[in-house]
Amino acid sequence: MAKTEAKKGDTKKTKANKGKSKVSVALVVRMADRMFKLGPTMRENMVARARKRIDAGYGGKNDAAIVRAAGGK
Numbered sequence: 001m002a003k004t005e006a007k008k009g010d011t012k013k014t015k016a017n018k019g020k021s022k023v024s025v026a027l028v029v030r031m032a033d034r035m036f037k038l039g040p041t042m043r044e045n046m047v048a049r050a051r052k053r054i055d056a057g058y059g060g061k062n063d064a065a066i067v068r069a070a071g072g073k
């Protein structure tokens with residue numbers, strides 16, 4: 001698998017969680033890379049915890065990036 005590199009100053013933005021949080025593409029790529037290194041069980045737990053924090057109203061940009069990297073909206 002080819003490694004995708006994202007630059008820190010990537011200006012391209014994407015919206016996560018119905019427009020509540022803007023997450024940079026670089027952050028989504030970085031979280032996807034971290035999740036790829038985890039096993040499937042840990043990955044699912046990480047996504048579930050991030051979604052729970054977002055639904056509770058105190059999820060941050062990292063949580064939104066994790067959900068986006070997992071294929072969520």
